[in-house]
Amino acid sequence: RPKKHLGQHFLKDQNIARKIAESLTLHGDYKTVLEVGPGTGVLTQFLIDKKEFQLYVSEIDKESVAYLQKHFASLEGRIIGGDFLKMDLEAIAPGPLAVIGNFPYNISSQIFFKVLDNRQKVPEVVGMIQKEVAVRIAEKEGSRDYGILSVLLQAYYDIDLLFTVPPGVFHPPPKVNSAVIRLKRNKRERLPCDEDLFRKVVKTAFQKRRKTLRNALKELTLPTEFEVNPILQKRAEQLSVEDFFELTLSLEKAWKQSS
Ligand code: SAM
Numbered sequence: 001r002p003k004k005h006l007g008q009h010f011l012k013d014q015n016i017a018r019k020i021a022e023s024l025t026l027h028g029d030y031k032t033v034l035e036v037g038p039g040t041g042v043l044t045q046f047l048i049d050k051k052e053f054q055l056y057v058s059e060i061d062k063e064s065v066a067y068l069q070k071h072f073a074s075l076e077g078r079i080i081g082g083d084f085l086k087m088d089l090e091a092i093a094p095g096p097l098a099v100i101g102n103f104p105y106n107i108s109s110q111i112f113f114k115v116l117d118n119r120q121k122v123p124e125v126v127g128m129i130q131k132e133v134a135v136r137i138a139e140k141e142g143s144r145d146y147g148i149l150s151v152l153l154q155a156y157y158d159i160d161l162l163f164t165v166p167p168g169v170f171h172p173p174p175k176v177n178s179a180v181i182r183l184k185r186n187k188r189e190r191l192p193c194d195e196d197l198f199r200k201v202v203k204t205a206f207q208k209r210r211k212t213l214r215n216a217l218k219e220l221t222l223p224t225e226f227e228v229n230p231i232l233q234k235r236a237e238q239l240s241v242e243d244f245f246e247l248t249l250s251l252e253k254a255w256k257q258s259s
Contacts, residue, residue, distance in 0.1 A: 002171065002172055003061060005106075006060060006061055006104060006106075007037075007103075007104030007105050007106040007107065008039060008061070008104070009102075009105075009170040009171070009172060009173070009174050010039050010040060010042065010170060010171045011042045011043065011102055011169060011170060012042075012169055012170065012171050013169040014042070016165060016169055017042045017043045017045070017046055017102075018046050019163070019180075020043055020046075020100070020102065020126060020128060020180055021043060021046035021047050021100070022046075023126045023162055023180060023182055024098060024100060024124060024126055025124065025182075025184065026052055026053075026098075026124075027123055027124045027184045027185070028096050028098070028123025028124055028184075028185055029096070029123075030053060030095065030096035030097055030098050030123055030124070031052075031053050031054060031093075031095060031096075032053060032054055032056065032092065032093040032095065032096070032097040032098070033047060033050075033053045033054070033055050033056070033097070033098045033099075033100055034055075034056045034057070034058060034089070034092060034097055034098070034099050034100070035047060035055060035056070035057045035058070035100050035101050036057075036058050036084045036099060036100070036101035036103055036104075036111065036127075037058070037059060037060070037084070037101050037102065037103060037104050038057040038058075038059050038064065038068060038101075039059070039061075039064050039102075040064060040067055040068075040071075041067075041068055041071060041072055042102075043100070043101070043102055044057060044068070044072060044075075045072075047100065048072060048074065048075060053098070054078070054093070055075070055078065056078045056079075056080060056092055056093070057075065057078065057079050057080065058080045058082070058084040058087060059079065059080070059081060060081070060082060060083050060084070062081065065079060065081045080092070084111065084114070085107060085110055085111070085114055089118050089121050089122070090121065096121060096122070096123045097121055097122060098122065098123060098124040098125065098126075099111075099115060099122055099124075099125045099126075099127070100125070100126045100127065101126075101127055101128070102127075102128040103127050103128060103129050105129060105130050105133075105174065105176075108127070108129040108130065108133050109133065109149060111127070112125075112137065112149055112153060113149075115153075115183070116152055116153065116156070119156045119157075119185065122185070123184070123185040124182070124183065124184050124185065125157075125181075125182065125183040126162075126180065126181075126182050126183075127180070127181055128165060128178050128179070128180045128181075129178065129179065129181065130174075130176050130177070130178060130179075131164055131176065131177040131178055131179040132145075132176065132177075133149075134161055134179035134180075134181040135161070135179070136149055136150060137149050137150055137153055137159060137181060137183075138150070138159045138160075138161045138181065140240070141237060141238060141239055141240045141241075141243075142237065142238065143237070144237070146237050147206050147209070147237075148202055148203055148206045151202045151206075151239075151241055151244055152199060152202060153183065154241050155188075155191060155198070155241050155244075155245075156185060156186060156188065157183035157184060157185055157186060158183070158184045158185075158186050159181065159182070159183055160181070160182045160184075161179060161180075161181055162179070162180040162181065162182055163179065163180055164177055164178070164179045165177070165178040165179065165180065166178075191245060192245050192249065193245050193248035193249040193252060194248060194252055197248050197251065197252060198244065198245065198248045200220070201217070201220070201244065201247060201248050201251065202236075202244055204216060204217055204219060204220060205217060205236035205239075205244075206236045206237075208236075209235060209236050209237055210235065211235065212232060212233055212234065212235055213231060213232045213233075213234055213235065213236065213239075213247075214227070214232040214233065216235075216236060217232070220251075222251070222254070223251075223254040223255055223257070223258040224258070225254055225257065225258060226250065226251065226254040229250065231243070231246075231247055231250075
């Protein structure tokens with residue numbers, strides 16, 4: 001019986017499960033893959049016997065864990081019970097690790113924030129999520145759907161929206177369309193600006209996305225010399241990822257000069 005509070009919508013369509021599994025490109029040459037939320041293993045079955053990598057799974061639901069232990073005996077020792085959001089990815093295996101899954105939709109944004117926190121460890125992600133969230137992640141500046149997750153993820157990952165999946169192929173069917181998205185870590189080891197400040201600027205700017213940056217960024221107490229910068233007349237959603245790097249860099253410089 002699917003548990004709603006755990007976002008359990010089980011895939012019924014084997015072909016779609018296979019297609020998701022085959023969407024890993026092995027970008028970054030990892031030897032470990034972690035599946036989030038395997039449930040009854042419809043996706044797991046296409047990942048388990050790959051010679052390119054070793055599969056681990058993370059499942060919060062005890063009943064599903066017991067089911068997997070029984071039906072996927074060869075996964076012994078690699079079924080990790082508990083909350084993916086609280087897991088230490090480094091403890092699973094050393095070296096890079098890819099993340100894949102038909103994600104629980106109630107925590108899909110949090111899963112991507114966790115990926116961001118582990119960006120040096122995670123070279124590739126393939127995930128099925130609500131189409132709306134997938135679009136938000138992939139969107140570029142100028143769109144209403146462009147936001148914090150788009151800018152932060154695009155700073156570190158190249159994003160592909162792969163395909164859309166209708167509600168009817170799940171049990172029970174979710175209320176929304178789904179989509180499979182792929183993230184591949186870009187070549188940037190570090191951002192051209194301070195990474196913590198970048199994150200803070202992006203978050204603050206989008207919290208008041210309808211305001212000009214002059215108003216939206218007020219709480220960061222901008223240096224007086226910076227007040228004349230023409231970029232402050234724009235709104236967050238008009239700035240590209242590169243523009244956000246620039247903005248962060250100029251802020252860093254202005255603060256240095258004023259101190
Ligand atoms: N992979 C299966 C499939 O495609 O049929 C199940 C997908 S279902 C959308 C999401 C799965 O994630 C469920 O099995 C649920 O129990 C599990 N889950 C929910 N929250 C979780 C969490 N915080 N950590 C790990 N697994 C979680």
